[in-house]
Amino acid sequence: MTKSSYISRRQLLRTGIAAGAATTVGLPALAGCSNEGRGSAEGSQAENDAVRLPAYLPYAGVKPDLVGANGVSDAFLAYPADPVQATDGPPGDGKPVAALTMSGSPPPPAVGRNAFWQGLNERLGLPLSVQLVPRADFTDRFQTAVAGDQLPDLFSFTMDLPSLPAMLAKMAVDLTPLLSGDAVAKYPFLANVPTDSWRQTVYGGKIFGVPIPRGAALSSILYGRKDLLAARGLDAAPDSWESFHALLREATGGKVNTWALAAVPLAAIRQMFGIPNTWAEDGGRLTSAYEAERQQEALQAGRKLVAEKLVHLDAFAVDQNQRKTWIANGTTTFVEDTFSAWHGFAQLAEPNRIEVTAYPPPLAEGGGAAKIWLGSPSHNITAISIKSEARAEALLAVLNHLAAPFGTAEHLYKSFGEPGVHHELKGTDPVLTERGKIETPLSLGYLAEGPWPLYAPGKAEAVQLEYDVMKSMVPDGLRNPAHGLFSQTQSRKGAQLGGVLEDLESDILQGRKPVSEWAGAVATWKKNGGDTIRDELQQALDVRNGG
Structure with a gap:
């Protein structure tokens, strides 16, 4: 396996517990510390919980077609007609702004050859330069920029970076006075960001950034080609592990160069076997999901799928984009991804006339x-870089503009560019032209964004289906009980510790090592830092609970 494909599997698919430790312990676990009252960059749990988060002031200027609740996103069956102009002019101060963020698309033409970028600068009232880094390379490039003191005015970061609190305390502006409580009302589109996302920005008793909210959209689900399954008479949803396994055999059907699975759907399998979301809480006490009783059963189940050649032979050596290609061309029938990928799958239907939907994981023994x-x-x-502290308010105004909600004229331009140039209207839905696909990928949604909507241009039925699926899965979904807690050991060495287990997980699934090695590896994980992570999170949880 190449290094790039290995990173892609970890960073893009994120289906294993080891990856989950990064996304649901290392990522959300930003508010708190194990060393109460120590006064370090991490801060104490009490200090961080005492921070007055930005007031949540939902934007009421655009009404969704389907209102979300209980974690379900708002849905739009079509782009609102006559999008409202939500701002009263460019937010910029005329001075250049440089930004660093991640990208999952080919780089667009430079600003001198990019009409979209030029129009964006006019709307912002300043020249914006954006350094785009491929996702697979982002952590290394970001750390290089930190080491060389080269972070620009605005910089994005993922929350699994090692020793992140200390870096932000040194490199980033404390935004607490500008955003805490009602102060955020000066930036109404930032005030439209839900409170849960703001909790992820707090370190050392300070707010150090603007979150890119996703809500439940980052929850992993199992997608499948409903049309292919129906054509083979496989309409019934599986109701147990055995029936799921049988469905995969039938979906493969003995055809040459056809597989049921684009990758081992390990998150779904673990959910079937009742394994918790990264941590389990029982009576106020935390236990790692690595230690769950049925981990080895889940790994054995995944290993069996590989051994029976129900998983694409190249599954462990490609990225998620290739797996989606296999779904589109019918090479595979199922793939695991997040709710945020739904709109992309909806677009695969044209011109291929395919139908992709999500399949809820059944309990392994059945019964629901x-x-x-x-x-x-x-x-x-x-x-915001500490070197740009004097411009913090002006830079927040820029981020506020970029966070304009779905359905506004500002969001329409940011996402789809100029009508007749970058997009054409089909009804009220903007559809990117070829020029639009080339010029618009500036990754502005990773600099600032409003709440994630359910929407796919021209695909009202797909949006309705996603909304219905979210309503059936999300309200009862398992939240990581360590969300909002911080472990210094997790921040410093959690990725390294989890990576060892993920490597073993891969070896087990591919039959290179026995399932029985899992227990010993978990014991080593606990000894080398896992128990310390648990103790730090436990102490933070006790502080939060008033213990």
Whole structure:
């Protein structure tokens, strides 16, 4: 396996507990510390819980077609007609702004050859330069920028970076005075960001950034080609592990160069076997999901799928984009991804006339549906460089503009560019032109963004289906009980410790090592830092609970 494909499996798929430890312990676990009252950059749990988070002031200027509740996102069956102009002019001060963020698309043309970028600068009232880094390379490039003191005015970061609190205390502006409580009302689109996402920005008793909210959209689910299954008479949803296993055999059907699975759906399998979302809480006490009784059963089940050649032979050596290609062309029938990928799958229907939907994981022994694991409330955070502290308010105004909600004229331009140039209207839905696909991928949604909507241009039925599926899965989904707690050991060495287990997980699934090695590896994980992580999170939880 190449290094790039290995990173892609970890960072893009995020289906294993080891990856989950990064996304649901290392990522959300930003508010708190194990060393109460120590006064370090991490701060104490009491200090961080005492921070007055930005007031939540939902934007009421655009009404969704389907109102979300209980964790379900608002849904739009079509783009609102006559999008409201939500701002009264460019927010910028005329001075250049430089930004660093991640990207999952080919780089667009430079600003001198990019009409979209030029139009964006006019709307912002300043020249914006954006350094785009491929997701697989982002952590290394970001750490290089930190080491060389080269972070620009605005910089995005993922929340699993080692020793993140200390870095932010040194490199980022404390935004607490500008955003805490009602102060955020000066930036109404930032005030539209739900409270749960803001909790992920707090370190050392300070707010150090603006979150990119996702809500339940980052929860992993199992997608499948409903049309292919129906054509083979496989319409019934599985109601146990055995029936799921049988469905995969039938979906493969003995055809040459056809497999049921684009990758081992390990998150779904673990959910079927009742394994908790990264941590379990019982009577106020935390236990790692690594130690769950049925971990080895779940690994054995996944290993069996590989051994029976129900999983694509190249599954462990490609990225998620390739897996989606296999789904589109019918090479595979199922793939695991997040709710945020739904709109992309909906677009695959044209011109291929395919139908992709989500399949709820059943309990292994039957008797109902398993609970899905709820993902991180935020995708990433954007901070302001300490070197740009004098311009903090002006830079927040820029981020506020970029966070304009779905359905506004500002959001329409940010996402789809100029009508007749970058998009054409089909009804009220903007559909990118070829020029739009080339010029618009500036990854502005990773710098600032409003709440994640359910929407796919021209695909009202797909949006309705996603909304219905979210309503059936999300309200009862399993939240990581360590969300909002911080472990210094997790921050410093959690990725390294979890990576060892993920490597073993991969070896077990591919038959290179026996399932029996899992227990010993978990014991080593506990000894080398896992128990310390648990103790730090436990102490933080006790502080939060008033213990």
